[in-house]
Amino acid sequence: MAALKQExxxxxxxxxxxxxARQAFLNQTGKHVLNEITPGNKAVYDKHVLPAFQRAHGRAPADRHEIRKEMVRQPYYQMTSSFQRSIQEMMWNSVDESIERQLPSLIATAKKIANGKTKGSLKLQPGFEIPGYIKHNDHHATPGGYSADLMEDDVTAGALYDRGAFIYTQGLFGARMDGIGKAAAMMIRQTRPDLKPKKILEIGCTAGGSTTGLAMMFPDAELHAIDVGPALLRYAHARAESWGVPIHFHQMNAEAMTFADESFDLVCCLASLHETSRTATFNIFKEARRVLKSGGLFLCSELPPYKGVDAWTQFVRDWDTYNNNEPYWGTMHELELKEVAATAGFDTSKYFEGFGPGVAAANALTSAVEVDNKKFMGSTRGGGQAWYAGVSK
Ligand SMILES: C[S@@+](CC[C@H](N)C(=O)[O-])C[C@H]1O[C@@H](n2cnc3c(N)ncnc32)[C@H](O)[C@@H]1O
Known part of the structure; x- marks a missing residue:
């Protein structure tokens, strides 16, 4: 069994x-269902669904939507989807129960850290308006989603993400959950070796996992991170401070940031665009361009887009859109980010996209953690590679 050792x-x-024991059981059961049971859907499709569709229409399904319409009627697919969804909910609950038990002391600790001598900072905005696409959705079935703020000085949402995502990804993001940030930094070094960022912004920092990765890879830079969820930010700040990592956390909507024009050398949006609406993605690109210095870089990482991928694989990857409270997942993976960048005013001759270092590469140091490269989160790419879109200003 993989060693589940979070720092x-x-x-x-x-x-x-x-x-x-319950968390480990759900981790292993989830892995078993995803890797050993869910793939059986391909046999159901090849042996039954595809021939029946061909008989009825004289052709194969044209896209993932036509495949989905047929597959949702299949008992095997219903069973595997139900397993996946139930395990996901049970996993969050298994984390939630340990948080609830410790919540008063977690809140007190975060508060004490925030009120003490800190290396970074925490700026929350009273009366802040959470965007609807975050407020009205529990992304990836996390109870309360990203925006829950259950009581004064709450830190639940941050603790849930930090611990739950570690279990869900089976430790793939690394002992500090910082693999996404470290991998992005490796990508930046490969694509813009000239860039020595002095001031960095991360959009959508959640519990601060990726931000601490960026901080580790760019130790001389001033790090700023924004998110909309107050309980995420309180937790992220306390977490970073307890490791002595200086990060300035702000409650801010990436669609309308309050930073001055040309404030940052590097703006990153890591694994966050799929959690926002289509309109928000356009606004975020515009804002990223505005706060970037001339010569700076805006880098996004995501799961790879659907273009160029066969309809069956698209259907498999699109499971989250319909079953895991990820309403923007499919939309995001169909968006042409180069066009979004052009609309935002970027010079698209400075745009690039494609595969680069992933969390497994970035976390080669976490050798105690088992990495299932082939089947991670429905992606055939796994943690070995991540997909990036970047544009320089
Ligand atoms: C999947 S999480 C990002 C994970 C994080 N980068 C990491 O690797 O640990 C997406 C985050 O984006 C945030 N987010 C979504 N829309 C936003 C917006 N308009 N402004 C700021 N943050 C946003 C969500 O609240 C959520 O915390």
Whole structure:
């Protein structure tokens, strides 16, 4: 079994023996269902669904939508989807119960850190309006989603993401959950070796995992990170401070940032665009361009787009859109980010997209963690490579 060793920090919820056993069970069951049971859907499709469709229409399904319409009627698909969804919900609940047990002390610790001598900072905005696409959705079935703020000084959403995503990804993001940030930094070094960022912004920092990765890879830069969820930001700040990592966290909507024009050498949006609406993606690109200095770089990482991928694989990857509270997942993976960049005013001759270092590469140091490269999150690319879109100003 993979060693589930997350690096401790002041606000990481610990698990009792029973809680840990339940979390490990759900981790392994989820892996088993995803890797050993769900792939059986291909045989159902090849042997039954495709021939029946061909008989009825005289052709194969044209796209993932036509495949989905047929597959949702298949008992095997219904069973595997139900398994995946139930395990996902049980996994979050298994983390939630350990957070609830420790919540008063987690809140007190985060508060004490925030009120003490800090290397970074935390700026929340009273009366802040959470965008509807975050407020009205529990992304990836996380109870309360990104924006839940259950009580004064709450940190639940951050703790849930930090611990839950570690279990869900089976440790793939690394012991500090910083693999996405480290991988992005490796990509930046490959594509813009001349760029020595002094001031960096991360859009959509959640619990600060990717931000601490960026901080580690660019130790001389001033790091700023924004998100909309207050309980995420309180947690992220306490977490970073407890490791002595200086990061300035701001509650801010990436569609309308309050930073001055040309403030940053590097703006990153890592694994976040698929959580926003289509309109928001256009606005975020515009804002990223505005706050970037001339010569700076805007880098996004995402799961790879659907273009050039066969209809069956698209259908498999699109599971989250319909079953995992990811309403913008399919839209995002069909968007041409080069066109979005052009609309935002970027010079598209400075645009690039494609595969680059992934979390597994970035976290080669976490050798204790088993990495299932082939089947991670429905992607055939796994953690070995990530997909990037970047544009220089
Ligand atoms: C999948 S998470 C990002 C994970 C994080 N970058 C990491 O690697 O640890 C997406 C985040 O984007 C944030 N987000 C979505 N829309 C936003 C917006 N308009 N402004 C700021 N943050 C936003 C969400 O609240 C969420 O925390």
């Amino acid at each position: 401790p920090h002041a606000v990481l919820p610990t698990a009792t023996l029973d809680e840990a």
